[in-house]
Amino acid sequence: MSRITTLEVVTRQRTELVDITAGIRRLAAGSGIREGVAHIFAPHTTAAITINENADPTVVRDILAALERLVPQRGDYRHGEGNSDAHIKASLLGSSLTVLISGGDLLLGTWQGIFFCEFDGPRKRKVWVSFTDSG
Numbered sequence: 001m002s003r004i005t006t007l008e009v010v011t012r013q014r015t016e017l018v019d020i021t022a023g024i025r026r027l028a029a030g031s032g033i034r035e036g037v038a039h040i041f042a043p044h045t046t047a048a049i050t051i052n053e054n055a056d057p058t059v060v061r062d063i064l065a066a067l068e069r070l071v072p073q074r075g076d077y078r079h080g081e082g083n084s085d086a087h088i089k090a091s092l093l094g095s096s097l098t099v100l101i102s103g104g105d106l107l108l109g110t111w112q113g114i115f116f117c118e119f120d121g122p123r124k125r126k127v128w129v130s131f132t133d134s135g
């Protein structure tokens with residue numbers, strides 16, 4: 001059985017990682033799924049989804065700083081919208097994740113959190129989550 005739910009994400013800065021672990025966990029609980037898989041997908045071309053440490057906030061700061069060094073906002077870009085760096089960063093991190101569900105909860109490592117990665121905010125965004133029951 002599979003169902004698709006939507007998580008709304010409001011971003012407040014141009015570039016930002018928003019911890020959506022609790023939101024995904026809430027959707028998983030609401031789905032009633034015990035054993036299975038969550039497919040998490042960001043339907044955007046200037047935003048991404050990633051998993052990384054959510055215990056120490058300096059990790060998120062360092063990821064954003066490193067991405068900015070790698071793909072600066074201003075550069076030799078042709079795309080007329082002026083947000084080429086956001087498109088490139090989105091492709092580097094990717095638009096989807098698969099997370100296992102066991103015992104009705106997300107199966108994440110101790111320090112892992114799920115982040116919505118905004119690269120051209122602030123905006124109202126969404127994340128689609130599909131739960132597939134294997135129990």
Ligand code: ZN
Pocket residue numbers: 079081082083084087
């Ligand atoms: Zn663009």
